Amino acid sequence: GEDVEQSLFLSVREGDSSVINCTYTDSSSTYLYWYKQEPGAGLQLLTYIFSNMDMKQDQRLTVLLNKKDKHLSLRIADTQTGDSAIYFCAESMDSNYQLIWGAGTKLIIKP
């Protein structure tokens, strides 16, 4: 069945790069998303990538997609304290509105 998996926690030092990983099972996924949830807030779309792309870069964010391995990653360069949040990976298909979500990775920043 459909499933999206993420590690629950990631701890990095301020100024280092953070790499959050996600694996998914449905090869027919069309869009893959990264959402960010700050404490006490709803989710906010960070970036998304079409399944026909390998990479997308947006300022400090780099998304890498390996379709063969069904692996998606989000790299945050120069991680800051404001990046502390839970990061959710999600996939969707054209034919089905229901996004499939990962459990979220909590990013912890060490000073």
Place this chain on the structure above:
Amino acid sequence: KAGVTQTPRYLIKTRGQQVTLSCSPISGHRSVSWYQQTPGQGLQFLFEYFSETQRNKGNFPGRFSGRQFSNSRSEMNVSTLELGDSALYLCASSLVTGGTGELFFGEGSRLTVL
């Protein structure tokens, strides 16, 4: 432009009671979806409404229901509350239905069932 507004933000109920949560989408958005967020289960899709019609439904019991009004505002109802229904309920609105549109989330309604 106002964001997605959910009310109430916090509420406490006891087992067996029922609860109604409200969501006002961003002006112009016709799609509203609901999610349940718990520490153990992550984000679970409840249902999605578009133009007052339920377009999709997640794997939840019939105690969970929803509706959408002509102004796109949506409500969800949980009857006969159970302890396991304690969660953050998130509403998201979108311009379009289908998995290609960006979802805009509200801050959620945190339900505690005692």
